[in-house]
Amino acid sequence: AQKVTQAQTEISVVEKEDVTLDCVYETRDTTYYLFWYKQPPSGELVFLIRRNSFDEQNEISGRYSWNFQKSTSSFNFTITASQVVDSAVYFCALSEASGRTGGFKTIFGAGTRLFVKA
C-alpha cells in the first residue's frame, strides 16, 4: 500500500536557522511522483515541487532545496536561512502512476508545522 510519513509534527526554529523537514514514503510502484505543498495560515495549500521516481537529482530553488533518495525512500525538504514568512504547515504527498493500489488519488502525509520565530 502507499503511505507517506512525516514524523515531525512541529518544528520551531529561530529566524536564519536552516531547517529540514523529513518525508518517508512507501509504494510498490516503480513509477510514482512526490510532491511538497505549503499551507500558510490562510489555509490554501500551495504547490512547491514535484519529483518523479526516475529523477533523483536534487533541486534548489532560492532558499528551498529538496533531497530525493530512492534507496531510503525519502524526499526531504530543507529551508536555508529561514524567515518568519516560512511559518506554515508543509505536506509531502505521493501519487502512483499505475493506480494499482488505490486509484490515481494523491496520498498526503500528516504535515509538519513549522514555526519560525523572529
Place this chain on the structure above:
Amino acid sequence: DGGITQSPKYLFRKEGQNVTLSCEQNLNHDAMYWYRQDPGQGLRLIYYSQIVNDFQKGDIAEGYSVSREKKESFPLTVTSAQKNPTAFYLCASQAGQGASSSYNEQFFGPGTRLTVL
C-alpha cells in the same frame, strides 16, 4: 484569472441540518477532490471525481455526498448523518484523468470552515 473558488468561507450549521459547500474551478481540470482537515491533522480524502458524472468514495465518505454534473463544479453536501462535521474543508482540482493525472499537482481552493452549533 484561473483558479478554484470555495464558498462560503465560514459556515455554521445546526445539528440535524444538511449543508452544501460549493467548489468551482475554471482551470478546465478533469479531476476534483474534497478533503477534510481537522486541527493539527493532515488531509483526509472524502470524495473525488475523475470525470463528469462519475465520482468515487475516499477514505471518509460516510455522512457526505457529492455530485459532478458539470466539469467546473463539485459541490459537497454534509448530511445530518455526519456525526462530527466541524472541520476545515478543502476542494482541489487536477489536470488529467486516471494515469495522466498522477503526474500533476493539485490546485487548492481557500477552504470552508464548517462549525456545528
